[in-house]
Amino acid sequence: MGLSTEQERQAVAQLRDSREAIRRELAKVIVGQEEVIEQLLICLMAGGHCLITGAPGLAKTLLVRSVAQVFHLGFQRIQFTPDLMPADITGTEILEQQEGGHRMMQFVKGPIFSNVILADEINRTPPKTQAALLEAMQEHQITAAGKRYPLEEPFFVLATQNPIEMEGTYPLPEAQLDRFMFNVMVDYLPHEQERAVVMQTTAAKPEPIQPLFTGEDVQRFHDVVRRVPIAEEVADYAVRLAAASRPHRDGTPAFVNDWVSWGAGLRAAQTLVLGGKARALLSGRVHVAFEDIVALAAPTLRHRILVSYKAEAEGVSVEDVIARLLETVPKNV
CATH class of the missing domain: 3.40.50.300 (P-loop containing nucleotide triphosphate hydrolases)
Known part of the structure; x- marks a missing residue:
């Protein structure tokens, strides 16, 4: 394809x-x-x-x-x-x-x-x-x-x-x-x-908008x-980024267990990949890069992650959790 x-x-x-x-x-x-x-x-x-x-x-x-x-x-x-x-x-x-x-x-x-x-x-x-x-x-x-x-x-x-x-x-x-x-x-x-x-x-x-x-x-x-083609390692990064937001699972970062009550599901990874393909085309590229996944992490994850009461008490927002995930989850394993 x-x-x-x-x-x-x-x-x-x-x-x-x-x-x-x-x-x-x-x-x-x-x-x-x-x-x-x-x-x-x-x-x-x-x-x-x-x-x-x-x-x-x-x-x-x-x-x-x-x-x-x-x-x-x-x-x-x-x-x-x-x-x-x-x-x-x-x-x-x-x-x-x-x-x-x-x-x-x-x-x-x-x-x-x-x-x-x-x-x-x-x-x-x-x-x-x-x-x-x-x-x-x-x-x-x-x-x-x-x-x-x-x-x-x-x-x-x-x-x-x-x-x-x-x-x-x-x-x-x-x-x-x-x-x-x-x-x-x-x-x-x-x-x-x-x-x-x-x-x-x-x-x-203003002037009327032209279709x-x-x-x-x-x-x-x-x-x-x-x-649009996507390399397996880029798709793998999208999957690992979404999975890392789910608390109390194997390999979940400690801060997620503390700050997150509910993490992103499968649709999050699908969105990162599909959105990355659209972003690549709009940028004049015909392949998805890691930068596309990173750029779309916030709009993809912010409504799919529910922070815990502990996070709210400590003043931690969902944006803080997403930023920490991007710092923690490696692009290549």
């Missing part, structure tokens, strides 16, 4: 050449946040879902909408609130009168039937409604009244959430968290960039990403 056909080589060239064009289009409305944009693009190219965490007012919603415009994909925004019901997301059956006076149940599709779903402030709704996304995220389908309805392809859930300690938020279930490829952190901008945002948003309206791709392009990128 590899990138051998002419169509695949064209897709690789298109990805490489379009990276700066994507950034230019997004720069019309988004200032800074280069690392956030890169991680979001990697997630989309790999066909994964993304959780975007940050305080209110940091342009999380604007970023997702702008990315959907660049890729010319259908977009639906769902504002998650405490009274949102599962049927408000997936759709519901209603009784309709047909010609001749007959009545029959008709399924009315919900906003989940689009390419890019912005689940805005996903942690402001109770777990029952959060769970309505699980089947859609994993199977790309929903079930209503015993019938299965496939979703449009490509399909992405890009969910924003406010920091969990804020009032009126609910922690996401671990099973749902694991289905997000990345947890991308959006932080406050440096002073110069924040000033640029103020100047830009209080002046004339650069189609849905068919995105699906082709997914196929190309999966065909």
Whole structure:
């Protein structure tokens, strides 16, 4: 397997050449946040879902909408609130009168039937409604009244959430968290960039974003990403990095046993490898390097590792655990 056909080589060239064009289009409305944009693009190219965490007012919603415009994909925004019901997301059956006076149940599709779903402030709704996304995220389908309805392809859930300690938020279930490829952190901008945002948003309206791709392009990128070769020792490093986060197992570092209650599962290693392939292509390479795995460790692991009460008491964060893992786990054994 590899990138051998002419169509695949064209897709690789298109990805490489379009990276700066994507950034230019997004720069019309988004200032800074280069690392956030890169991680979001990697997630989309790999066909994964993304959780975007940050305080209110940091342009999380604007970023997702702008990315959907660049890729010319259908977009639906769902504002998650405490009274949102599962049927408000997936759709519901209603009784309709047909010609001749007959009545029959008709399924009315919900906003989940689009390419890019912005689940805005996903942690402001109770777990029952959060769970309505699980089947859609994993199977790309929903079930209503015993019938299965496939979703449009490509399909992405890009969910924003406010920091969990804020009032009126609910922690996401671990099973749902694991289905997000990345947890991308959006932080406050440096002073110069924040000033640029103020100047830009209080002046004339920005130029409209121009679409650069189609849905068919995105699906082709997914196929190309999966065909990027990876050396066995690089894949082995990804597996060992994820495994080292699991406490009380053979070979687990002592600090993990002290600081971690629950470690990353198999999906973490799969994400590191698949994300590494997408990052390599976006960087103009056709092979995965150790640097790709290291660069994606934080967004891959931060929502899959649960720190212990002891770690919290000692002021140790999940970011500290990930940094220590990168220092401890050797790249070659």
